[in-house]
Amino acid sequence: MTIAAIIGGGVIGGGWAARFLLNGWDVRVFDPDPDAARKIGEVLDNARRSMPGLSDTALPAEGRLSFHTTMSETVSGAVWIQESVPERLELKRKVYQTLQEHCDPGAVLASSTSGFKPSELQGCATRPGQIVVAHPFNPVYLMPLVEVVPTEKNPPEMVVQAKELLTSVGMYPLHVRKEIDAHIADRFLEAVWREALWLVKDGVATTEEIDESIRMGFGIRWAQMGLFDTYRVAGGEAGMKHFMAQFGPALEWPWTKLMDVPEFTDELVDLIAGQSDAQSGHMSIREMERIRDDNLVSMMRALKARDWASGAVLNKHDAKISEEAGMVRRTDQIVDPSLPIVTVRRAVPVDWLDYNGHMTESRYLQAFADATDRLMEIVGCDQAYIATGGSFFTAETHIRHIDETHLGSVIEISTRVLMAEGKKMHVWHEMFAGETLLATGEHILIHVSLETRRPAPFSPEIAKNLEMISAAQSGLAAPDGAGRYVGQPR
Known part of the structure; x- marks a missing residue:
């Protein structure tokens, strides 16, 4: 497990802890404040509520958080060390001397400073090339921007390493080409x-x-x-x-x-x-933080739909998380085609809630539509194929709402191909939260020519892939509820 060490657990340090922890890193914290655990716990509560809503795929399993009484114990084995102590140069330099006595020489030692230049921080350091500025913006667990400010003493490969590690946790590292007071x-x-x-x-x-x-x-x-x-x-x-x-x-x-x-x-x-x-x-500060977080998530999710600005950064991070989680995107990635295929795994974001405090009905349709899109991609109807003039149109949909789900719940959709012949595909989706069945979606899709907007046969590749999946899944018991009409008694 990758380890991040957080030195100083205030608002910024707590935000860094949340950013790494919710991206699957183990996080070690050093802060002599007796209330550090409580303060970071409150920041984490807000992060767990809002950060998963930025992603259209489930975040990795949360890492392990631990608090330590010495800096030496905190940095042992860490590949990233984030210093967020008060803005006093003599204090920061003293901290670096202790950290460099005990940390891995190859670890990135980054400062959250908003005011000091890296050359000032590197003064008197045992290994000045290990120290770099990584200045984030609050809340660190939501805002993608982090200003990376090196000096000529930082080896180029160390700067590349720092930027890659920040990108791996969904941030946008802006390389500041020349150090200046207060950065950019x-x-x-x-x-x-x-x-x-x-x-x-x-x-x-x-x-x-x-x-x-x-x-x-x-x-x-x-x-x-x-x-x-x-x-x-x-x-x-x-x-x-x-x-x-x-x-x-x-x-x-x-x-x-x-x-x-x-x-x-x-x-x-x-x-x-x-x-x-x-x-x-x-309003209390915690209430204002939650309002801020909800607004930021909603705005950045709108930018995701356009693959624009911070939304493009989030989409790239989603793709990385999805790949690392083993989400299927091609038929050759299917381990066992006789089983339903997991096509969606994600958290319920704040803009999916209704006035009753649970996921609104239109978002069930969106989640199932996302699952259908993933199945289309798997069988070969991806953007490249659509550009050639073929696609699927949905002809009929039946959704059963079986249980409710709430903000932050991780939903998973498994998909079956009940039938695929000629021009028609019959798809069955089941949505779960853990072991709880939340909803089912039954859909008939027609393959069409985008030139004529009329039904057209599958391409040979899509026909082969659909036949492979439907044949492999034909031995499964008929899904409960398939073919029901609206209002039919159970």
Whole structure:
């Protein structure tokens, strides 16, 4: 089992622990805070609730979490060591000296620092080339971005190793080519933060009004397109050059106070804190975290459907998890074709729930449709085949809702081919949560020519694969409920 060591179990350290743990790593934590286990436990509760909802395949079995009283015990055998101690340079350097006395020289020793450059962290280190900045964003278990900042002392192969390990847990490692204070993303946040402070201080806007201007406007655009692509689109057909020519001169206008910072007086702090309390004080921090997590999952799931931005990162990670879990994608991967084929294994995400708090009926159909799509892929009706002009259309569907399932439940769908002849395929799906049967789906699909939009015979390859599966499964007992009509008594 791969081991990650977490040094410092605050909000960021706890998020790192959740990211690794829910991706199947064993996680060891060192934090002298007597409440560390409770705090990380609360972060993990939120992560277990939300993180599986990002994936359309079940995450690996959760690793083992342990807490240790010494750094030497914590880092023993770890391939990734994440330091998230308070932002004091002398403390970090002292921690690195201890860690490097006991850790594997080949392990990645990464810092979550948002402010220090890697060259500062590497000073006085026994092996400076082992230390790199890996700056994440909160919540670490959901946000894919992590800024990887090396120096010339880091061997290129070590940087590649760090990026590959981060990618393996579903993150997007952004290689910062030149170290700079606050790296890249936080410099933008700092600029917006400075301007916001002035707007509040000068009475132009309240904290709530500023937040609304972001989440109702450019924040949504930035989430899916970033800064430069947003402005490229704003330039219309003429593109970025037109935008720069039109709006570039505005940079010389005295619109902002980005080079000036209001004095942090007690009056300004009280003003901002009071407005913030009025804005969100009716909710606890844990409630706000859950709302944040639900919104992030829902937005990133929308981006997954377009294979865009962070959604593309999640899709790539799903494919990796699915492959490692042994999910079948071709007939030659079927171990025993006489048994139902597992076509879906995934957790129920937050956007699949209804007002009753369980999975809404339309999502049962989506889950069964996903299972059918996987079966089509297995027998040869994949995207390449569809591009040649053949596909399957669903002609009839019958779903029985037998039991309910809730947020985070891992559902598994097993699929049988009851009949496949000429132009028609008869499919049977059963959805389980553990040993509990949740629903069955019975579907008739017709193979069609996409050119004529009319029924057409299977291709020889698809006919051969379907015949192999249906013949192998013909010895199974007829599924309970197959051929039922709606409302028929059991």
